[in-house]
Amino acid sequence: MPDLAPWRSPLSRALHRNRALAYARYLQLATVRTDGRPANRTVVFRGFLDPGNQLKFITDGRSAKVEQMQRHPWGEVCWYFPKTHEQFRLRGSLMLVQAHQTDSALRAHRQQQWRELSDNARLQFTWPTPGDPRAAAESFAALAPEPESPPDCFCLGLLVPTQVDHLELRGEPQNRTLYTQTETAQTGDRHWISQSVNP
Amino acid sequence: MPDLAPWRSPLSRALHRNRALAYARYLQLATVRTDGRPANRTVVFRGFLDPGNQLKFITDGRSAKVEQMQRHPWGEVCWYFPKTHEQFRLRGSLMLVQAHQTDSALRAHRQQQWRELSDNARLQFTWPTPGDPRAAAESFAALAPEPESPPDCFCLGLLVPTQVDHLELRGEPQNRTLYTQTETAQTGDRHWISQSVNP
Numbered sequence: 001m002p003d004l005a006p007w008r009s010p011l012s013r014a015l016h017r018n019r020a021l022a023y024a025r026y027l028q029l030a031t032v033r034t035d036g037r038p039a040n041r042t043v044v045f046r047g048f049l050d051p052g053n054q055l056k057f058i059t060d061g062r063s064a065k066v067e068q069m070q071r072h073p074w075g076e077v078c079w080y081f082p083k084t085h086e087q088f089r090l091r092g093s094l095m096l097v098q099a100h101q102t103d104s105a106l107r108a109h110r111q112q113q114w115r116e117l118s119d120n121a122r123l124q125f126t127w128p129t130p131g132d133p134r135a136a137a138e139s140f141a142a143l144a145p146e147p148e149s150p151p152d153c154f155c156l157g158l159l160v161p162t163q164v165d166h167l168e169l170r171g172e173p174q175n176r177t178l179y180t181q182t183e184t185a186q187t188g189d190r191h192w193i194s195q196s197v198n199p
Numbered sequence: 200m201p202d203l204a205p206w207r208s209p210l211s212r213a214l215h216r217n218r219a220l221a222y223a224r225y226l227q228l229a230t231v232r233t234d235g236r237p238a239n240r241t242v243v244f245r246g247f248l249d250p251g252n253q254l255k256f257i258t259d260g261r262s263a264k265v266e267q268m269q270r271h272p273w274g275e276v277c278w279y280f281p282k283t284h285e286q287f288r289l290r291g292s293l294m295l296v297q298a299h300q301t302d303s304a305l306r307a308h309r310q311q312q313w314r315e316l317s318d319n320a321r322l323q324f325t326w327p328t329p330g331d332p333r334a335a336a337e338s339f340a341a342l343a344p345e346p347e348s349p350p351d352c353f354c355l356g357l358l359v360p361t362q363v364d365h366l367e368l369r370g371e372p373q374n375r376t377l378y379t380q381t382e383t384a385q386t387g388d389r390h391w392i393s394q395s396v397n398p
Contacts, residue, residue: 021281023279023281026279028227028229028239028277028279029239030227030229030237030238030239030275031237032231032235032236032237036231036235036271037231037273037275037290038229038230038231038237038238038273038274038275038290039229039237039275039288039290040227040228040229040239040275040276040277040288041277041286041288042277042279042286072235072236074236074237075237076229076236076237076238076239077239078227078239078240078241080222080225080227080241082220082222082281087240087241089238089239089240091236091237091238123372124372124398127372127397127398128397129397130396130397130398131377131396131397132396132397133394133395133396133397134375134394134395134396134397135397140372173322173323173326173339176333178330195332195333196332196333197329197330197331197332197333198326198327198328198329198330198331198332198333198334199323199326199329
């Protein structure tokens with residue numbers, strides 16, 4: 001069972017202190033487009049894959065970011081907490097858990113995530129293809145799909161952080177800590193080192 | 200004098216309706232690192248370069264994003280407005296206005312931006328190099344530099360949007376409009392077209 005990374009504790013504290021703001025669970029995910037230029041959009045934090053330090057989000061297999069993640073599986077999340085004036089930047093590799101996933105544990109995580117969604121969130125996966133010219137109103141179904149079998153376009157996305165940059169704007173002058181995952185050359189064991197750096 | 204782009208009006212409305220939240224002027228800027236992976240951080244919106252549709256932000260010439268912008272001058276901003284539940288994604292080219300800028304109008308904009316900063320914001324440009332191991336407390340000056348002559352490391356950054364994606368989560372079901380800058384082949388004239396697309 002993987003240990004909790006050392007940045008999990010300040011991140012949990014930030015989530016707790018900002019819990020009154022629903023949008024404190026919204027974060028911005030940057031990817032690289034197929035033309036090499038950056039893309040950036042808001043996603044909702046869906047918790048951590050248990051056990052482990054991987055951030056969960058959901059996405060539609062028909063959206064541009066899925067193609068981007070398949071071509072270039074690297075991302076950086078920027079997460080600003082308004083109440084406590086702090087920012088976490090988490091970068092690492094991106095993974096997609098799709099309908100054809102063969103790993104049974106990951107398949108179960110995808111099913112579980114689908115069950116946990118609200119009807120409104122599930123409904124969006126029945127809508128016409130995102131980004132296409134606006135379809136007629138009647139193409140947008142009003143009945144949410146049932147919670148047991150996710151549609152093919154439903155993807156669970158994972159960010160596997162290898163570096164986390166935590167900036168506290170309220171420090172004196174400001175505090176910034178860099179957490180970096182490193183690998184022991186001989187054993188291949190991974191561990192985190194943290195360093196206080198200039199803001 | 201350039202016309203206001205058609206996305207300026209919904210963006211102004213969002214800024215106005217969210218004006219009670221200081222952090223509604225914070226947005227996330229994605230760039231591409233020198234290793235080709237994405238980077239993402241919060242910057243403060245400093246208004247538009249007048250006249251025109253270019254978004255202003257400030258940055259420290261010693262920060263990683265300046266090197267990224269020089270190597271790969273493309274960015275995408277993700278701007279979420281909490282009160283009105285809407286998101287603007289603005290993508291385009293990035294420009295840096297630095298101390299050695301030769302264009303006199305841009306030089307003046309950089310000077311003007313420096314003058315408009317708070318003492319606290321100006322102070323940060325005197326701090327030790329961002330991202331280096333944390334310097335001793337006495338290295339962080341307590342006296343803000345004077346407002347007339349910006350230090351060499353002070354950069355005015357500009358995002359020159361060529362596509363804007365506006366998503367209103369409160370629509371029925373949701374509204375999404377794509378604004379794209381296009382060029383007339385014969386004359387080279389640029390204009391914006393807007394299209395309603397599926398959310």
